[in-house]
Amino acid sequence: MTPGKVTVHTRINGEEVTFLCEPRQSLLEVLRMELGFTGAKECCNNGNCGACSVLLDGVLVNSCLVLAVEAEGKSILTVEGIAPAEGLHLLQQKFLEHAALQCGICTPGFIVSAYALLQRNPRPSEQEVRRWMAGNLCRCTGYDKIIAAVLDAAACLREKASGEVRVP
Amino acid sequence: MRAFEYLSASSVREAVEALAARNGRARVLAGGTDLIVQLREGRREVDLVVDIKAIPEANRLEFDLQTGLLVGAAVPCYRMVGFLNAAGIYPGLAAAAGLVGGTQIQGRATLGGNLCNASPAADTIPALIVHRAACLITGPQGERELPAEDFCTGPGQTALQPGEFLLALRLPPEPEGFGAHYVRFTPRNEMDIAVAGAGASLRLAGSPARIIEARVALGAVAPTPLLVREAGASLVGKAPTLEAFEEAGRLAREAARPIDDMRGTAAQRRHLSGVLVRRALETAYQRASRGGDA
The missing domain is CATH 3.30.465.10 (Uridine Diphospho-n-acetylenolpyruvylglucosamine Reductase; domain 3)
Known part of the structure; x- marks a missing residue:
């Protein structure tokens, strides 16, 4: 018995997207292979590394551990939806400035994860950043530069939002 | 991943009927963090996945x-x-x-x-x-x-x-004078699976305080998580002292039935059982004596 394909209605990065998928396909697989959102990366494919992080109705999840059919009626935000139409999101800019990436496979997951953190907590401590992003693995950088980039981006975003003056 | 059907059940009855009809060839999906990995790795085979996230109850x-x-x-x-x-x-x-x-x-x-x-x-x-x-x-x-x-x-x-x-x-509600805690041992600080774990709860009453109820449970030292009744029972009637907690830890160590595997040896797990029970009891006691708001 081969179960048929299912129609799934979602909103991805603000736009309505309807797709067909098999129940066994992960959200990650459909995003990448069917819909062309290749920002989320397939790395461990078992929930350890966080390279496939997306927001599902505002909640940070590993898209490799979500069945695409579960996205019915839900909003998805991928790294493609974080960057503005022109240029980069401040988080992305800070990752470049701080050299917070080398091979880059983990980077979209870190950006999405950091974006989710700063939405919830615009003033995280270093410890809070480290704990929040403990589900995102990077085998190149040793993390320090990533943490520095996120803290710098948080400070700049606060400054932008409120005219807050930064204490160096 | 082997193909399966998917049902998002909207009621308890719909889920029960779907599960019963497949006679063990269906599996419930909630968060999927274990199930999806098991299906992908072929460790579990199902014909139907029943998602319960749309069931109000x-x-x-x-x-x-x-x-x-x-x-x-x-x-x-x-x-x-x-x-x-x-x-x-x-x-x-x-x-x-x-x-x-x-x-x-x-x-x-x-x-x-x-x-x-x-x-x-x-x-x-x-x-x-x-x-x-x-x-x-x-x-x-x-x-x-x-x-x-x-x-x-x-x-x-x-x-x-x-x-x-x-x-x-x-x-059940946490009664007056109740405290509980769980601690585990992992080689890393975070993002790891327990080599051994221990939960403990106790309830204090009177002045000076005596333990009137206690429970001790172990993880990763037996085929299932283990309620160690004798360790809990050993605490009842005693003052909440380090000696009492260590005696409960000793009984937990005896009750553990650990194995050697990639995460640790049986001997290490047995030792940890005693240490972790004592630590869990210490924090449970702090919570109990602070009125449960710790």
């Missing part, structure tokens, strides 16, 4: 001073931990549930799923046991309740019968 998250805490089987950890921390209740359960994976896993994984996956090393099960949690099970014959310590029957095996599923967990 599986999403309940309620606290009442008289009836205690009710956690639906589809409630993700981040929601429950946030609820408990905001209300300052069940800190021992919040401590255990907060250990389950990183932020992405907390966003999906559920207390019910941790129980149904029935890993011997599951962090939340010793905490549920020491809180005297009841599993609310529903199935073709209606509803039944089972104490958390009787739910797991072996690694990956549970007391659920064909057609049944776990709908919710109920924890």
Whole structure:
């Protein structure tokens, strides 16, 4: 018995997207292979590394551990939806400035994860950043530069939002 | 991944009928953090996945001073931990549930799923046991309740019968003078699976304080999480002293039935059982003597 394909209605990065998928396909697989959102990366494919992080109705999840059919009626935000139409999101800019990436496979997951953190907590401590992003693995950088980039981006975003003056 | 069908059940009845019709070839999906990996790796084969996240009763998250805490089987950890921390209740359960994976896993994984996956090393099960949690099970014959310590029957095996599923967990209210905690040992600080874990709860009364109730449970040292009744019983009637906690730890060490595996040796796990029980009791005692708001 081969179960048929299912129609799934979602909103991805603000736009309505309807797709067909098999129940066994992960959200990650459909995003990448069917819909062309290749920002989320397939790395461990078992929930350890966080390279496939997306927001599902505002909640940070590993898209490799979500069945695409579960996205019915839900909003998805991928790294493609974080960057503005022109240029980069401040988080992305800070990752470049701080050299917070080398091979880059983990980077979209870190950006999405950091974006989710700063939405919830615009003033995280270093410890809070480290704990929040403990589900995102990077085998190149040793993390320090990533943490520095996120803290710098948080400070700049606060400054932008409120005219807050930064204490160096 | 082998093909299967998917049903998002909108009622308890729809889920029970679908599960019963497949006679063991269907599996419940809540957060999917265990199930999807097992299906992908071929460790589990099913014809049907029944998603319970659209069932209203599986999403309940309620606290009442008289009836205690009710956690639906589809409630993700981040929601429950946030609820408990905001209300300052069940800190021992919040401590255990907060250990389950990183932020992405907390966003999906559920207390019910941790129980149904029935890993011997599951962090939340010793905490549920020491809180005297009841599993609310529903199935073709209606509803039944089972104490958390009787739910797991072996690694990956549970007391659920064909057609049944776990709908919710109920924890009794934390009485006056009650405290509980769960601690584990992992080689890393975070993002790891317990080499051994211990939950403990106690209730104090009188002045000077005596222990009037106590429970001790172990994880990752037997085929299932283990309620060590004799360790709890040894504490009752005693003053909350280090000697009493160490004696409970000694009894827990004797009750442990650990194995050697990639995470640790049997000898290490047996030793850890005693240490972790003593540590869990110390924090449970601090919470009990501070009136449960620790």
